[in-house]
Amino acid sequence: MNKLIFFSLFCWTIGLVSCNNNKQEAAVQQPAATQSDSSAAEQPIKTILFFGNSLTAGYGLESSEAFPALIQERIDSLNMPYKVINAGNSGETSAGGNSRVDWVLRQPVDVFVLELGGNDGLRGIPVAETRKNLQSIIDKVKAKYPEAKIVLAGMQIPPNMGAKYATDFRGLYPELARKNNIMLIPFLLEGVGGEVKLNQRDGIHPTAEGHRILADNVWEVLREVV
Incomplete structure (x- = not known):
């Protein structure tokens, strides 16, 4: 009888110790998960700055319809x-951008x-002048923020100014x-330039639908650097 009581007490003690150990392990593991969640929540927000003309500004549209806003929606999603x-x-x-960029880089x-x-x-501005201005903007960004990633949006123009000018540009x-x-x-403007239904009446500025295509063109490259 005493042996039976002793055996029961022994089993109960083992069970209690095992239970306490499990609780201690859970208590140790829980803070780690909380710390991980906290680190994710405190991840710093970085800035993507779109610096351009009326195409970037979304001329003729609501600001929410311009391709930079559509990029923000994609990033948020x-x-x-x-x-x-x-x-x-617009x-x-x-040249105007080269004069303005210092203020933007504050x-x-x-x-x-x-x-x-x-x-x-x-406007038929000499390609050499455009090249010089764009290079100056790039240099200023690199000087102010050496770690910043730069993405250049390529452009093309119709051959109104001559085939050589269009090719050089x-x-x-x-x-x-x-x-x-x-x-x-x-x-x-790939897929948008020259497409009547995707541009406003001036034939230059994309519609809201056109800007959705622009956003796709931009994201195709931008996703590689964010």
């Missing part, structure tokens, strides 16, 4: 820690998307991308 700033200025040339920038030059081409974007080792969107 993926829970990525980035905020988008639209620094587009009518801006590369805020921290992690990704800089440069979309300028289109107005230069439409188209070539300056891949040339700058190679020289500066930065990412290139081959042609921002």
Whole structure:
């Protein structure tokens, strides 16, 4: 009888110790999970700055319809820690952008998307001048934020100014991308330029539907750097 009581007490003690050990292990493991969740929540927000002309600004549309806003929607849907700033200025040339960029760079920038030059081409500004201005903008970004990633949006123009001018203009974007080792969107208006139904009455500025295609063109490259 005493042996039976002793055996029962022994089993009960073992069970109690095992239960306590399990509770201790759970208590040790729980803070680790909480700490991981906290780290994810405290991940710093980075900035993507779109610097361009009326295409970036979303001329003729609500700001929410312009491609930078659509990029923000995509980023949010993926829970990525980035905020988008639209620094587009309608009518801006590369020279105007070169004068304005110092003011824009007062805020921290992690990704800089440069979309300028289109107005230069439409006005027949010498390609060498456009190249010089775009290079200066790139240099200023690199000097202020050496770790920032730069994406250059390529542009093309109709041969109104002559075939040679159009060819030289188209070539300056891949040339700058190679020289500066930065990412290139081959042609921002791919699938939109020249498509009547995707452009507003002026035939230059994309509709809301056109901007959705622009956002796809941009994301194809931007996703590699965010």
